[in-house]
Amino acid sequence: MQFFFVALAYLALTVCFLTDDFTVSYVLMNSSKSLPLFYKICAVWGGHEGSMLLWVFILTLWMFAVNLFSKNLFFPLKIRVLIVLGLLSIGFILFIIITSNPYSRQFEILQTVGRDLNPLLQDPGFLFHPPMLYMGYVGFSVAFSFAIAALWLGRVESSWAKWTRPWTLAAWCFLTAGITLGSWWAYRELGWGGWWFWDPVENASFMPWIVGTALIHSLAVAEKREQFIAWTLLLAITAFSLSLVGTFLVRSGVLTSVHAFAVDPERGLYILIFLLVVIGGSLGLFALRAKSVVRVKNLNLISREAALLLNNVFLMVIMLTILMGTVYPLIIDGLGLGKLSVGAPYFNAVFIPLMIPLLILMGFGVQLNWQRDGFKRLYSVLGLVGLLSLFIPALLEIIITKSFNLNVYLGLVLAFWVLLSTLKTLLIRLKISGFMGISLAYLGMVIAHLGLSLTVIGITLSSGYGIESDVKMSPGEHIFFAGFDIRFVSESSLTGANYHGNRAHFMISSNGYEKSIFPEKRIYNVGNIPMTESAIDVSLFRDIYVALGEPINDDSWSVRFYYKPFVRFIWGGGFFIFFGGFLALVDSRYYLKGRKKNKLTFKAKI
């Protein structure tokens, strides 16, 4: 019933947008009569109030799903999970009603046009990125609720991990897709060829993803070996807490960023109190009850469990360094020591050195057996893989680029190490059990790890061999750029549904290849906001990116060109990671026989 009413509330706001009801303040501020229908539907989450309503809608959707798919779950656990989710939904619905009512009306401004949706958001990416991200953020509330319910009951079995894992995987998949789509959208829309900015709000989504990644790995150990249970509970609490912190950072207005369309300190106070209650309460409960769920088992240093533990440690350190960089400006500001910003140089300096041991560990981790393994076996399996990982990148780099860049080489070595080691483990498994003997969860792990190596290849090559150039050009002129002849063919005026501006025609050619692209400079009618719509010649192995700058005089423009080799691998890898998670999610072990058995084991231990 709660889901039905929230859905109705959400539908009502959508209808307000579709009917251009500008007496509703939120519609007035985020829509306009000339806004295309597609964006009117998306504009519901284009501002603070509506996106919080979307948050609550998704939360009730998860609650509905938990109620629906947990029929066989041990009832006292299920009821506690729903109580915790219910408490969270009360917090957020009260937040909307008290501080962020999207339905409030105004009659002072008799406007029939509307203030329009932020032009940055008027992109097809806006349909998918926020809902996907919220599905991930809010989805971690289910893992959180399972953790709190287990602590409340004071008992955690391996079946608890088996029940929590699919929910965590689902949330993690959505978050992966949301972050990947956001990165792709930023690349297309922001007009300067970057795909990740270490923007505080991006970090706010990346931190729960990192902890979520640690969580799905430690859940595997908790499920298979009944180890790290207290640690897994803490990770589940941390992942959702970071989602809440992310919301606090975006919604409170303490941070300004490219996402700064939502700024309000009063709302921030409510979220801060809510945050303290939820995080403080859950950590307090953890402190009280964790002792009762701890299992002490011997851990062999050369085993998959130990590798996963080390992986968790690295992931948590990475998360903490990102958290430090994100909140450091706030702390300095709060102490009255001035204003500063922490940007890409800090994050790259701390993130990359921490990723190196993590990627090395990944190559070993996928090969290790549970419980006990040995150096001898590892050496026999990974010796050749290690040699090839050193040799292939050097060969490829020298043959393809006819040059040698040490940083690129090291990045490629790590990517190939993960790639080849993962393929090797798949080959070994195929030899032992045949194709039919491989579970979807295992295949998902392989695909996700391959995806990460593809992303590393994309990041390494696009940043190592990317070229950019700013030039002044007039129609009729051409330049040679990255081996391509790029001609500025013409420029014409442009009129869209809610904007006007200029549209340029560029012709890219090389060895018989020809492609026309059309970058635009738009001025949105409401507020006269200028926007650069870049044009990209896309191919699997390289992008040529053209962004129209400012007009310099009557017929010439400043134009920015980027050559981005292998940049598509970054998002392609992201899709592989998502798809790997999805395959693990649909593994029937979680839904059929295992579940019925779990119910019995749980009950037998009451």
Next chain:
Amino acid sequence: MIAEIGLFALLLALLFAFMLVIVPTLGIIFNKEDWRIG
């Protein structure tokens, strides 16, 4: 009118959220965990 329906629906959702929390919590307090959520 539509906006008011939206707000009313949200208030009803809040009411149901309170029921979802209070009723089973009372059930747990009074040790009657065998009832079901509708």
